Amino acid sequence: MDLDTLKALQDELICSVCMNYYIDPVTIDCGHSFCRPCLYLCWEEAQTLTSCPECRGISEKSDFKTSIALKRLASLARQARAYHVNSSEEQICVIHKEEKGLFCESNKSLICGPCSGSPEHVAHDHSLVQWAAEEYREKLLKRMGSLWNMAQEMQYDLSQETNKLQSFEEYVLLRKVMIKAQYQKMHLFLWEEEQLHLERLEKEAEEIFQQLKESEFRMTQQKESLKEMYRELMEMCHKPDLELLQNLGNVLQRTELVQIQKPQPMIPELTTHSITGILDILNNFRVDNVLRQESTCCYMSFPEDTGSVMLGVTHPGMSREPERVASFARWGPQVFTSGKHYWEVDVTCSPNWILGVCKDSLTSDIDISGPEAAFLLFSLKINNQYTLSTNCPPLIQYVKRPSGQVGVFLDYDNGTVSFYDVCKSSLIYSFLPSSFSFPLKPFLCFGSL
16 A cells, blocks of 8 residues: 555544544534534534534434544554554653663553563553553543533533523512411511511522522532533543553543532522411411311322322222322311311321312312312422422422421412411412412322332
8 A cells, every 4th residue: 555545544543523543433413523522512512403514404413423443543543543642752762772662550650661571560450551542542532421411411511500590589589478478467566577588598598599509609610610620631532642641641630520519509498487476367367177087099190290289089999000009098077168278287297198178079180270170389399309289380388398387378369378387377379369269178188108
């Protein structure tokens, strides 16, 4: 083979993005080939997963298999290039004046032939530089794959944290409205306490909001660190064999350190302060035995939306779907069509429960998530984490889950339903006023453990 033909062949093994011989080459739908790391970084920075960096052709998929033939040819080309590289002074053994053509696995260092037989290295495993470089190049590629997967996971966590910032900010504004509405029911002498409560909420909300922003910033920094380390490893993979192996130990140690420094998502939670005299006022409207003692076996089905729940009666021989939880439901024997009514329910027996008022007695399968059906407070335990939420509209409550008695206050004439943590004399949530045009019944459902 003449030199021109050899040069043309070698040129075909060069990635058009990094202008180096391929590492982990892949061929996309349009037929062009690139290093997998180069392609990933191009798509990441361009925020698109469909465009070819060379011809801009559209790719139908984003997951490609390694081109084994191109990978082997690129490896041979790198080895051929290494034979033509002049040895520098650093690559010559100062003792034996010979080229350092071997790699010591134990010391992770370059040595010459005579050194391999010295007492310091004779018991160690040695390999040719070219073989060792290819072996560690594969290990670096695996480490890059791990870093890339972590970066993608971090991107998902970052998106969740960014969405949480907006949700939490809106929730704080809504909670201010709810708290002001509660204090409007009290006497004018509570005005100072109302202002203090709002100031505490404002200060705590600002602190949590700042913590969320810091958490978002840490995740952003971690993602950039992962990408920077990824680029560094990619550049190292393109270096000549001897240069690649000289700083190998330090690079591997730093990549391990970056990978174990993954920041954890934050769970924002506001403190619920007591409202002076609220339970004394509500107890003026207390009703006893509001829920039947008899329990009806049913199922709770929880879709991904925490504010959407399906309830239904369990029939003999009915198959239980994975997302359904065996439950026991109770509802009130009396129907409310006017007036103010308050009752309390003990929720210590189960982490999964639904509490509030509903339109129907739930004698058949029914979706209780809509505003026309019920006004409910949900407590769900998912992956050892408690979630408190409401329906109409579905809304996560950024307050601590009550662990004892929960008070329910129905003001039918003013169209409001409110929930209270009895132990703390504090507000959990209050639905904004609406117009009730249908009878309402108290409702309670416990999910089995």
